[in-house]
Each structure stands twice: as C-alpha cells, then as structure tokens.
Amino acid sequence: MIQSYFKIAYRNLxxxxxxxxxxxxxxxxxxxxxxxxxxxxxxxxxxxxxxxEKDSLYRLIREDQQGDSKTTGVHTxxxxxxxxxxEFPEVHAVCRFESQPVWISTDDKGLTRMLATADSTIFxxxxxxxxxxxxxxxxxxxxxxxxxxxVARQYFGQEDPIGKTVILDHHAVSGPFSITGVVxxxxxxxxxxxxxxxxxxxxxxxxxxxxxxxxxTYAGGQRFSCC
Numbered sequence: 001m002i003q004s005y006f007k008i009a010y011r012n013l014x015x016x017x018x019x020x021x022x023x024x025x026x027x028x029x030x031x032x033x034x035x036x037x038x039x040x041x042x043x044x045x046x047x048x049x050x051x052x053e054k055d056s057l058y059r060l061i062r063e064d065q066q067g068d069s070k071t072t073g074v075h076t077x078x079x080x081x082x083x084x085x086x087e088f089p090e091v092h093a094v095c096r097f098e099s100q101p102v103w104i105s106t107d108d109k110g111l112t113r114m115l116a117t118a119d120s121t122i123f124x125x126x127x128x129x130x131x132x133x134x135x136x137x138x139x140x141x142x143x144x145x146x147x148x149x150x151v152a153r154q155y156f157g158q159e160d161p162i163g164k165t166v167i168l169d170h171h172a173v174s175g176p177f178s179i180t181g182v183v184x185x186x187x188x189x190x191x192x193x194x195x196x197x198x199x200x201x202x203x204x205x206x207x208x209x210x211x212x213x214x215x216x217t218y219a220g221g222q223r224f225s226c227c
C-alpha cells in the first residue's frame with residue numbers, strides 16, 4: 001500500500017514538473033528560513049547565560065538624545081556605577097570593563113591580543129573559571145595579568161605560564177606584566193570577551209579611571225555590571 005503511494009507521488013512529480021519544482025523550492029526555502037531564524041533566536045537567548053548569577057546580572061546602557069535623534073551604547077561614565085551603588089542597596093557589586101587590542105610579546109613571540117581592563121570586583125560579577133592561579137589574589141598586585149588557556153598555549157606551549165613575564169605595548173598600558181592566572185576563554189556568546197585581563201591602570205589614563213573609584217561591595221542579591 002505504502003509503495004503504491006510513493007509510485008503515484010513520483011508519477012505526479014514527473015507529470016507536473018514545473019509545478020512540482022515550484023512547490024519543492026518553496027518548501028526548501030521555507031524550511032531553511034525557519035532553521036536559520038531558530039538558530040539565531042537560540043544564539044541570542046544564550047548570551048551571557050554561562051554566568052552563574054545571570055538572572056541578577058545587569059549591564060548599564062547609555063542613551064543620548066539630540067533633538068529627534070536618539071543613540072544607545074555601552075560606553076558609560078564610570079561615576080554612574082558609584083551613584084547606583086549608593087542609591088540602590090540591592091546592588092551587590094559593580095564592575096567597570098573595557099577592552100582594546102594590545103601588542104603582547106615575549107622574548108621570541110609577539111601577537112596582537114584583546115586586553116581587558118576591569119575592576120577587582122570582576123570575579124564577583126562575572127563567572128570566569130580559573131584553570132590555574134587564585135582568583136582572590138591573582139590581580140591584587142600591580143602589573144599582574146591573567147591570560148586565557150588559548151593565549152597560554154600560543155605563547156608558552158606546554159610550559160607552566162604562571163610567573164612568566166609578557167610585555168604589553170599600548171599607549172594606555174605598557175611594560176612588563178607577570179602572569180598570575182590562567183582562565184578558561186569566554187564563550188562566543190559572552191558580551192565580555194578578552195584574551196588577557198588586568199586591573200592595572202597606568203599613565204594619563206589612570207587619572208580618569210581612578211577619579212571615580214567605586215570598588216565597593218554591598219549586601220543584597222542584585223549584581224550590576226557597568227561596562
């Protein structure tokens with residue numbers, strides 16, 4: 001019985017080739033669109049879901065309006081985090097986060113990698129698994145840096161990178177830095193991507209960064225990430 005159904009369907013396809021081609025093409029396009037849209041929705045819904053406190057994690061967005069023109073962005077004044085910490089006791093921790101490409105080298109290798117500068121509270125706000133080192137003390141001292149496992153392999157192969165020195169070449173942060181930790185690379189669906197992480201601010205940039213020092217912790221269940 002089922003075999004006869006297939007025969008009839010095949011004969012109809014052959015007999016009405018143009019009509020069949022249009023139907024099959026439309027069905028293929030429709031299914032492709034559904035699959036692509038589904039993949040897009042799934043990816044967007046997974047952003048920052050790797051954070052353990054994802055349900056209480058917030059990102060500060062800035063909105064500027066000039067006349068009828070309105071723009072939004074993630075670059076905000078660092079003082080806003082300080083104000084929110086004082087005005088809302090529900091805020092448990094606040095962290096500034098900024099990243100930029102930096103030339104990082106050793107004695108025999110140099111590569112451009114994404115360096116993130118953040119407050120020491122970053123490990124209280126975001127979930128960044130450590131593979132080596134102590135998150136409580138890794139970035140406590142000046143000129144210390146944490147690298148991802150991928151960067152550690154690229155620069156040092158199978159050697160232990162802890163205690164080794166890398167040279168940063170950038171107008172905002174430069175000079176030798178000691179590796180004090182290795183972390184797992186952030187997933188592609190993370191809004192805070194980096195290859196290296198430090199809390200050290202140098203030069204003229206330190207004046208603006210340290211002027212609004214809001215590295216404070218409050219009781220409460222909410223976590224606020226200021227980028």
